[in-house]
Every structure is written in C-alpha cells, then in structure tokens.
Amino acid sequence: MPKAPPETSLPQGCTNLKLRQFMRRMNQHYDLEMAQVGLKTTQFSLLSCVDKLGPLRPGDLAAGLKMDASTLTRNLKPLVEAGWVTVTAGDNARSRLVSLTESGRAKRAEAxxxxxxxxxxxxxLLGxxxxxxxxxxxxxxxxxLAPASEDGDE
Incomplete structure (x- = not known):
C-alpha cells in the first residue's frame, strides 16, 4: 500500500522561529536608517509612544508596547541618560511619570x-x-493571542 502524501495544509516548521527571523531582517532594515541619527528602532518606538501618549506611568507605557516592566526600564535608561526622556514623581510617592523632553521631541522629529x-x-520591497x-x-x-486580562476575561 502506498504511503499517504504528507499533509501540506499544515504549517511546516516553527512559527516562532519564522517570526524571529522575519523580525531580525525587518529590524536590520529599520536600524540602518535609525543609526544615521544615533538611535535603534526600539528607541525610536519608545520616543514615539511617549510623545504620543505621555506623560504616562511606566506600567501604562509597558502595556501599550506589549513589553514587560523590566525590559521597559532597561530600554528607557539610555534615553533618560541622553536627556530625551524624563522619569519623574507622579501624583503620589509610589507613582512615576515618563515624559519626553524638548530635546527628545527634536530627536524624534529628526529620526x-x-x-x-x-x-x-x-x-x-514588499508592495x-x-x-x-x-x-x-x-x-x-x-x-x-491577547492575554485574558487584556480582553476582560479575568
């Protein structure tokens, strides 16, 4: 009896791997342009989000970027050191606010x-x-793929 042909309607390979490969290629494309103004694509995205949504709490910024808080803190650090972003006290002793500075707005406009x-x-290239x-x-x-807490099914 002949073997059945392989199921070709099912995805072949790992979706996560394919997405990571695609994202590396996409990041290379954008990073080549961002490097001309001394930024990484992730930094430009952060500047843009803070400009659009800020001032806002770090947790809200992380949620908007689909990023965990520790990654956000690590990614904000060079922007704060460059003077493009500030993290200041919020309404109470436990809250903070992330804001864009004037030089941050200028860097974002340049980028x-x-x-x-x-x-x-x-x-x-893609059409x-x-x-x-x-x-x-x-x-x-x-x-x-949204977590239950994002779509209200807690």
Missing part, C-alpha cells in the same frame, strides 16, 4: 524622517498591498 525612508523602503495585509494579519493575530 522620523529616517523612519519614513525605512517604511517607504519596506512598502516598495503596499502585502504590507497592508501583513498589518491586518498581525492585528488579528495579536487580538487572538
């Missing part, structure tokens, strides 16, 4: 032009339709 070059390059489909797939997948 945004390079981010645009990187984004336009991705749009050109706008594929980038839009990728964004939609990521958004749908993030929603399905």
């Amino acid at each position: 945004r032009r390079h981010w645009r070059v990187a984004q336009d390059g991705i749009n050109r 706008v339709d594929q980038v839009l489909a990728l964004h939609a797939l990521i958004d749908q997948s993030m929603e399905k």
Whole structure:
C-alpha cells in the first residue's frame, strides 16, 4: 500500500522561529536608517509612544508596547541618560511619570524622517498591498493571542 502524501495544509516548521527571523531582517532594515541619527528602532518606538501618549506611568507605557516592566526600564535608561526622556514623581510617592523632553521631541522629529525612508523602503520591497495585509494579519493575530486580562476575561 502506498504511503499517504504528507499533509501540506499544515504549517511546516516553527512559527516562532519564522517570526524571529522575519523580525531580525525587518529590524536590520529599520536600524540602518535609525543609526544615521544615533538611535535603534526600539528607541525610536519608545520616543514615539511617549510623545504620543505621555506623560504616562511606566506600567501604562509597558502595556501599550506589549513589553514587560523590566525590559521597559532597561530600554528607557539610555534615553533618560541622553536627556530625551524624563522619569519623574507622579501624583503620589509610589507613582512615576515618563515624559519626553524638548530635546527628545527634536530627536524624534529628526529620526522620523529616517523612519519614513525605512517604511517607504519596506512598502516598495514588499508592495503596499502585502504590507497592508501583513498589518491586518498581525492585528488579528495579536487580538487572538491577547492575554485574558487584556480582553476582560479575568
């Protein structure tokens, strides 16, 4: 009796590995542009989020970035040392607020032009339709993978 053909409708390989490989390649693309202004892509993302949402509590910033608190603290440190971000006392002794400084706003504006070059390059390399489909797939997948506390099912 002949062997049944392998099931080709199932994903082959590890999804996590494929995503990590994809993210490394994507980070390289963006980091080449960000390096021209002395930033990493992750730092630009942090500056952008703080600019858009700040001042805000570190926990809220971490949640918005889907990042744990210790990673956020580690990633904020060089931005604080550069004088682009401040972490100050909040409403009470236990709370803190993360804010962008004027020099942080200027650095973000400078970096945004390079981010645009990187984004336009991705749009050109992958095609706008594929980038839009990728964004939609990521958004749908993030929603399905949300921890119970994010979607109200505690």
